[in-house]
Amino acid sequence: MITPSSIFYTVAQGVLRALGATATQTNMNLLIAWMGEENGWQATFAWKNPMNTTLDMPGATSMNGAGVKAYPTWAEGFEATAKTLNNGLYPTLLSALKNSDANSFFSAEGKKELETWSGGDTSYANTIYTIYSELAPVPSAYLTAHAATSGETVPGWMQDLQKGASTLGDLLGLNNFASGFKANPTLTVIVAATVVVLLMDGMANA
Structure with a gap:
């Protein structure tokens, strides 16, 4: 099993934010696998170019014969990555990341787009x-607390309840339950409501 260094997680989060995609298990590991193939597991991402795009940006410097760029800031590196994925050549990969869909990412169309990204390496997608x-x-x-489905938004009050329930679970040592709170907003509301009722009952009987 491959466990990457923490920088891979934070960089993957940045790419997903630039794409307007959610940091799910699937999306994070799709990008981390891609970055691992591009950079190797000892990468420090000094070029601030996680996918090794060649897109020119203000202040960018070409670092090799292929024209891979080093960017002056992470904001520019993430923007360049997002712009490259949105240039019309990678619709399947882009859709897969926005929908957290590994099957689509590694479909025949997705593999063809990965081959295009690599410059024609037919083994790239399989690797x-x-x-x-x-x-x-x-x-x-490193994950988004609740991955909203298409057209669904998570109200701020529910996000606050999720955070509170997760914190309570952590304080009580209920780590597995804490993960459940982050993934299941309905469970969050039920548990939070139960806690409030118990606290109010305790105060009334004090």
């Missing part, structure tokens, strides 16, 4: 798939 299959689960701290 990324192998890495993806061997990656350890992403720590929950």
Whole structure:
């Protein structure tokens, strides 16, 4: 099992934010597998270019014969990555990341787009798939608390309840339950309401 260093998780989060995609287990590990193939597991991402795009940006410097750029800031590196994925050549990969869909990502169309990204390496997609299959689960701290389905938004009050319930679970040592709170908003409301009722009852009987 492959467990990458923490920088892979934080960089993957940045790419997903730039794409307007959610940091799910699937999306994070798809990007981490891709970055691992592009950079190797000892990467420090000094070029601030996680996917090794060649897109020119203000202040960018070409670092090799292929034209891979080093960017002056992470904001610019994430923007360049998002712009490259949105340039019309990678619709399947982009849709897969926005929908947290590994099957689509590694479909025939997705593999063809990965081959395009690599400059024609026919084994590139299969290598990324192998890495993806061997990656350890992403720590929950790097994941979005609740992945909203298409057209669904998570109200602020529910996000606050999720955080409170998760914190309560952590304080009580209920780590598995804490993960459940982050993933299940309905459970969050039920548990939070129960806690409030118990607290009010305790105060009334004090």
